Amino acid sequence: MRRLGDLEAEIMNRLWDWGQPATVREIVDDINTSRPLAYTTVTTVADTLYRKGWLMRWKSGRAWTYEPVRSREDYTVGLMQDALGSSADRKTALLRFVEHMSAEDAEALDAALRAVGRHEADGH
Incomplete structure (x- = not known):
């Protein structure tokens, strides 16, 4: 994007x-x-x-x-996916990204990951 x-x-x-x-x-x-x-x-x-x-x-x-047509959040997701996709080592890029997060953003990420995990566990 x-x-x-x-x-x-x-x-x-x-x-x-x-x-x-x-x-x-x-x-x-x-x-x-x-x-x-x-x-x-x-x-x-x-x-x-x-x-x-x-x-x-x-x-x-x-x-x-x-x-x-698209939300601000959809735009942000596209930018984040492009940035991650430009890295040859996605795991390290994600690790570095998380290391630089504020505590508030880390909590939001943790909540999002838990929500996705619950969603997948429900079979959706």
Whole structure:
């Protein structure tokens, strides 16, 4: 999975945070509260995200409304899988990753592994 570009990530993060569809105008207006950005630039990047399969869109009057197809967590999983897949020694890469985890993240990983173990034990 290719990492999102800076503006792609900025658009996706807004849509993920909002949890609802938005028009390009709404996205541009929000970005413009912190820095100037042209409407056409956001339109182009949103169209690119649509063509890449990250967003769905539909017409709302004359404007396009966009909504994420994939969750932020799905994006993170893809990045993590790619990073792990780039290692010739996955076991060592995982070990080093876990060694650098915070206690909170290690607890979350342990809980996730237990949940998967229970799920597999149930025959699913």
